[in-house]
Amino acid sequence: MHIHRTPDQIAADRQRYLDFQRAGMEAKTLPQPSPRPAPEASNARLTETVPGGWYTTLHLKAGELLRLVPGGASTVSLAAWALPDTTERLCLPDTVKLQWTTDLTKGRVIFSDMGRVMLSLVEDSSGAHDVLTGGSTPETVADYTGDARRNTRDNMLLAAAKLGLDRRDIPAVLNLFAPVRVDAEGRFTWRPAMLAAGDWVDLRAEMDLCLALSNCRHPLDPDASEVPPDLSVICLPARPIAADDLCRTATAEARRGFENNARLQGAF
């Protein structure tokens, strides 16, 4: 029942882990946040306005950029699936564990459950994103309105359905523009000072994807009773990727993730 490992094996494994940990937690210094506001997008192949409380779905080709610009205080919840195999999907536990941090900022990447990079955070003005606490639900919306208006849980179900998926396919969602942090006692705090007018992100698709986006206030947002503003969704064409591309070279983990992408996709 107990498969014995020798003290020497354990000591060697521990040393190896400590080496990975040291390298991972002392990763190359990430850059300053992107300046606000987002640059003009003159060559977009798609621009869309998602009203507060609503959702949208879209497809991205590998290399294309997804620019998200909330019109003010709102959170954008995101789920993503690989094409053509949608059983490969956003995996936030791996995303944070593999990068030794729950803070996703410019220069970080977002992993699938297959050890591949789905998206790169190539531009990001705030660094205020939440991987831990999920989106709004009928209950959290009803808590303040007495009425289960549009909410992220139902938006994700609707979006998944329109992509040919169902409840079983909905992963834990990434909340962009949600300044949730963990205090020294392990409790969640909401830090609105991390956000500012004009915040934006550019996510680069690192494989062909379909995505669901929900534009709802976050349940931990103390001003969640206010109606969310419109969200601008802009798809930009692929650009050449430099050999020293930040997201592809920032960490050893990201490099190995992109090696996994290349293994199935051919050279990139």
Added chain:
Amino acid sequence: METVHDIPARAPWSGIIRKGQTLRIEDTYGQQAIDTLFYNAIDHAERYSSQDTLRAQGAAYVTTGTAIMSNLGRVMLRVTADSAGRHDTSAGCCSCESNTVRFGHDTRFQHACRENFIVELARHGMTKRDIVPNLNFFMNVPISPNGAMTVDDGISSPGDHLELVAEMDVLCVISNCPQINNPCNGFDPTPCRVIIRG
């Protein structure tokens, strides 16, 4: 009534806990991560949600008093006793694929929790797409105010246990973690025990 299930080192297990029954999970040798998933026993599309659980609790770790929430926002079980202190639900399970990213491509062909989950879920008609971010009982994953996150040495001692009371009929699926690249189980996978009472 009481049933006792000993889960060998590195092995999977699954069983039904009826509403009102108590699930006791024992870390027999100490420092063993026990990766766990819950499903509504009659509707597998309702399943454990780490994000709903953390948000409902307002804190990043699971311990006594935590309501284990489903993806439909319902309470599946409640943690009524915990001798270890806290448990992780942010770091997910290990997989052959994530091992390659975290520990190098030479670790790809090591048995992992996701292999256990796929095999055990298949017995219940489920597939990889049914694997969601799981609970890691007895796994020590502190998250710092600056966001830093690391798997640290386990804090559980031999015989540490927790108890959960089911509020609906649940299917419990366990992978007794085989990971040997991080200290979640002291680099030395050991057996654990599950007891269902009531």
